Amino acid sequence: MWAIKALGSLVFSQEQGAGQTASLLQLPLGCFNLITPSNTKNSRECLFVQAAATIQRTATPHNYQLVISRLYEDDHEADLAAEDDDRIDDEQAFLIDEALALTLVHTDSSAATTTRSANTSANPYARKVKPQRALSWNDPGDETGSRxxxxxIDSSSNDVTVKMFETMLYQCMFERKYGSNDNGMDVELYIAQQKGIIPGSTRSANTTPLAAKSMARLMSDASTTPGSPASPLAHKTPSKAPATLASTPTPLKKPLPGGLAGTPSSSNTSTPVKQTSAQPPRMPPTSALANATSLIKILNAPLFLYDIRICQFCLMNSSVTVELVQPKPYIFHLLITEDKKPILSQQIEERMNPVxxxxxxxxxxxxIEPDTGNMYSWSIKFPDSPSETAFKDMMAKCMYETLHKEAFGKVKQEEQRYLIDAYEEDTLMTDAFAKLGVNDYMDDQDESDDQKLGDDEQEEEEEEEPVDDNDDGESEYDDVAGPSSSKGHKNSQLAVGYKYDRSFVVRGNRIGVxxxxxxxxLQxxxxxxxxxxxxxxxxxPRxxxxHEQDSSMLVMKPGESHNIYRMDLERGRIVEEWKVDDIVPVDTILxxxxxxxxxxxxxxxxxxxNSIFRVDPRLSGNKRVDNETKQYATKNDFSAAVTTGKGELAVASKKGDxxxxxxLNLxxxxxxxxxxxxxxxxxAxxxxxxxxxxxxxxxxxIATVTDGGESGFQKPMGGQKPTPRMxxxxxxxVAWMGVEVSFTSARFNTGEDAVERTIVTSTGPYVITWNMKRVLKGFLNDYHIKKYADTVVADNFKYGKDDAIIVTLPENVEMIAKNKLSTPQRLLTPQKMKNRNSIVNSPF
Known part of the structure; x- marks a missing residue:
């Protein structure tokens, strides 16, 4: 007990450091692995070949984090890693909490380990050390709790250091749970319980769900569940409860401090303001579902709720019944009950973002809570694979009928699988590799040093000031512009030049260059x-x-659907007006x-x-080319279009097809x-x-190439349509962001000699990128994010580059390096931001 008190005094006695981040103890060398269980054995993937483990104090009192930092042998190795698009962040932080189920274990040094690094063919660390002891904990990013x-720990760390590190971890848990460390005997007892030395351990393989009476109180507004008959699937589903996840996080028994784990709630600008509690939201009444038809029913499924403060799913109920029900034509609900008492009722709609x-x-x-707009993320784990497949198929059908207002059975048989399978998030697009060639998207990833966006070391030292939307530049601009200026207008459109490295931003009746x-x-x-x-x-301009080697700009005017204007960019004014057609309107041009x-x-x-046509300004009179027009008798609701390098055309609609x-005329x-x-x-x-x-x-x-290598632009694909990926x-x-998703138009990086490696889009204040190489491997969730202080209006790549993105905000325009975007996990923790010298306050 004396040793514990002494160590506690060393760690926790300095009250003046409670609000500051400080390193307390470190294991200087080790190997960082991800363990994924399989049917036969655990599979280890080496994330960091060499790493250090550090216990750090966070800015929130009584909260500490375990930080795993990647180590490099030399600068050259660090540079190679920086060029690898697949790398994970060099520093991974984990809030020290009971939910991690931290423990000291002994490992088999001969166990096979794969490595994530693209520059390392094997794990050299396994040849340098003989690992025996290891710290093991739950992966907070895994909603199932199975990883x-x-x-x-490297053998160079002696027993005393390892023991002290383990003890300090348990002390951090104790202080987080009870808010103090005053009673040394309580700490000693707590550590013994955590290690399982004495009965009463708070760690359990079977996580305790919320008490039934608590759930009943929280759902007090819900009425009895509909007594609809079980579907055939319900009889096929095993009635016994599924095996409980061995490492599922325990529901929180004590409210956490405000804000995200390890960050002060008052100062972290990236902390969402919506969801502030780990407790489940109040659900709407289910009386309207009393006579609903049950379409599918899954028994004995565990229900989880995502807690944004510790960034992981918490088990709320170990066994619930999950149903899809239909109270009215083309209206469907997700209904979750326990012992025939409703827990959750939600209408099926696109904002559910189902995965x-x-x-x-x-x-x-x-x-999304109807009254408050608060956003929560729920999860259920199916008892078996057939249940997951059947429920996914039914959910896809419900979503289709909700949006189309027509029966899914009317869809051609060959297209039904096309529509259903896109909801699966973990599918390797092997057919895509065969069609497009692995080398195009896998091996051509090296870039020369002169393409890098500045020195990495210098960028780490830079700090970004918050962007002030009320910058003096706007008032100076408005004063000079006079009464006919665009005062009060915001940036609305972005056009990126191909020929002369210029970007054009529309702001009211002005265009900034x-x-x-x-x-x-940007300058x-x-x-x-x-x-x-x-x-x-x-x-x-709307x-x-x-156009014409960036010497002209075609402009469309609000309220006019038959005319197009040509602006001479050298003269800075409109010089021509073209009447496209007296009858046929034009909504957009490309x-x-x-x-x-x-x-x-x-x-x-x-x-x-409902029309597609060519426009030729050289024609006398109307400019629409009659014999190169395709007009449909029915209203197809065309909404967007794009051309390929060969001039092939893809046209999309408001119906989603x-x-x-x-x-053009076929x-x-x-x-x-x-x-x-x-x-x-x-x-495209x-x-x-x-x-x-x-x-x-x-x-x-969507891949537009069939299994036989035929292009869908040149030959009908029929039943050979590859499954699209959402x-x-x-x-x-989404729950962490606290804002509804509303994407801007996504774009590939482009260039005559460039390979399309990245997709960029934005939603709200977030810019998001997907790496094509990772997507084609099936890693659909490996996106990167950057948050701004305001809503992103438009974004696109610099021509010929995939490492520079132009971002338009309501008041500002910025070009950012792609490597400045972070993984979502990294975004949840405080980090340095770059200098605002690349931001242009653009009231022009």
């Missing part, structure tokens, strides 16, 4: 003031497109081909809700059915082998 993390994981047999979704510098920053160049038509009437912007090409393409054309070669969500933007790779479509809540990545934010991350 563990492991720090294998299924075949490997973990789990379903995760977002719940920004130069791309050699060091990948304000000039302003095109007071955009006016040929009748000298000022207007704010659509702009660069280039003749993906790189037509680099050529003197005069013609371009226009679309409206996509048509692939190789000529029928589409391929029709890709939609999920019902309106498509707001679409982009230069070779046309990939299309990414953007809806409000997800991106749809790229979406994990529901738990």
């Amino acid at each position: 563990r993390l492991e720090f294998v 299924f994981n075949r490997e973990h047999q789990s379903f995760v979704w977002v719940y 920004f130069k791309h510098t050699d060091d990948n920053k 304000f160049a000039t302003t095109i003031d007071n955009v006016r038509d040929l009748s000298n009437r000022t207007f704010s 659509k702009v497109m660069l 280039p003749e081909s993906k790189f037509a912007q680099l050529t003197p090409q005069k013609t371009f393409i226009g679309i409206n809700h 996509i048509r692939l054309f190789n000529k 029928r589409a070669k391929t029709h890709l059915p939609g999920y019902g969500n309106p498509i707001i933007g679409i982009d 790779t230069a070779d046309g082998k990939w299309v990414v479509a953007t809806t409000k809540t997800y991106l749809l990545l 790229l979406k934010l994990k529901p738990e991350h």
Whole structure:
């Protein structure tokens, strides 16, 4: 007991450090592994070949974190790692809490270990040391609780140091749980319980769910569950409870301090303001579901709720019944009950952001509280794989009928699987590799030093000041601009130049011009003031497109659907007005081909809700080319379109479907059915082998090549359509963000000689990227994020680059390095931000 008191005094006695981050104790060398259980044995993946483990005090009183830091042998190794797109962050932090189930174990040094590093063919660390002891804990990022993390301690650390480190971990848990460490005997007893030396251990393989009476009180507004008959699946599902996850986090018994783990709630600007409690939300009444038809029922499923403060799922109930019910035509509800008492009722809709994981047999979704708008992420784990598959299929059908208002049975048989399988999040796109070639997306990843965005060491030392939307630049601009200025307007559109390294930002009736510098920053160049038509009437452009080697800009005027204006960018004013057609309107325009912007090409393409046509300004009178027009009799609700490098055309609609054309005046070669969500933007790779479509809540990545290597632009794909992949934010991350997902149009990086490696989009104040190489491997959740102080209006890559992104905010414009985006896990912890010298306050 004396030893424990002495160590506690060393760690916890300095009250003046309670609000500061400080290192307390360190194991200087070890190996950091991820352990994934399988049917036969545990599979180890080496995350950091060499690493250090440190216990650190956080800024929140009585809270500490275990930090695992990657170590490099030399600067060259660090540089190679920095160029690897697949690398995880060099520092991983874990809040020290009972939920981690930390323990000191002995490992088998001969166990096979794979390595994540692309630059290391084997694990050299296994040859340098003979690991015996290891710290093991739950992986907070795994909602199922089945994966563990492991720090294998190097033999150079003596027994005393290891013992002291272990004891300090338990002391940190004790102080976090009880808010003090005054009673040495209590600490000693607590440590003995944690180690299992004496009975009464708080760690248990079977996690205790919330008390039934607590759940009943929280759900007091819910009435009795509908007594609908069980579906056939319910009889096939085993009635016994599934095996309990051995490392499932324990429900919190004591409220945590405000804010995120390890950060002060008052100062962390990235902390969401919505969800503030680990307790479940109040659910709406279920009386309306009393006579609903039960479509599918799953028995004995554990129910989890994501706690944003410790960034992991907590078990709320070990055995619930999960149903999909239909109270009215095309209206469906998710209903969860315990002993026929309702726990959760939620109408099926796109904001649920549903995600299924075949490997973990789990379903995760977002719940938005109707009255408050608070967002929560729930999860259930299915008893077996057939239950997960059947529930996923039924959920996809319900979602389709909700959005289309028509029976799923009307969909062609060959297209039903196409629509259902996209909801699976962990599918390796092996067919895509065979069609596109592994080398195109796997091996060509090295970049020269002159392409890197600054020295890594210097960037780490830079700090970013918060962007002030009320910067003096705006008032100075408005004073100079005079009464006809765009005062009060915000940035609304972004057009990126291909030819002359310029970006154009629309702000009211003005267009700001920004130069791309050699060091990948933006420099304000000039302003095109007071955009006016040929009748000298000022207007704010609703659509702009660069044209004729970036010497012209095509402009569309609000309220006019038949005219297009050409602006001479050298003169900075509109010089021509073209009447497209007297009857056929034009809603949006796009280039003749993906790189037509680099050529003197005069013609371009226009679309409206049911027509696609070529526009030729050289024609006398109306500019629409009659014999190159495809008009549909029915209203297809076309909403967006894109061309490939060959001029092939992909047209998307508000119904969610996509048509692939190789000529304008012919029928589409391929029709890709939609999920019902309106498509707001679409982009394609230069070779046309990939299309990414953007809806409000997800991106749809589609391969346009059949198993036989035929392009869907040139030949109907029929039943050979590859399964699309939904790229979406994990529901738990949506709950953490606290804002509804609303994506901007996603884009590939582009360039005549570039390989499309990255997809960029944004939602709210967040810029998000997906790595194509990782997506094609099936890692759909490996996205990176950067948060801003304001909503992102538009974003796109610098032409010819995939490592520089231009971001337009309501008041500012910035070019950022792609490596400045973080993994969601890293974003949850405080970190340095870069200098704002690359931000241009752009009231122009």
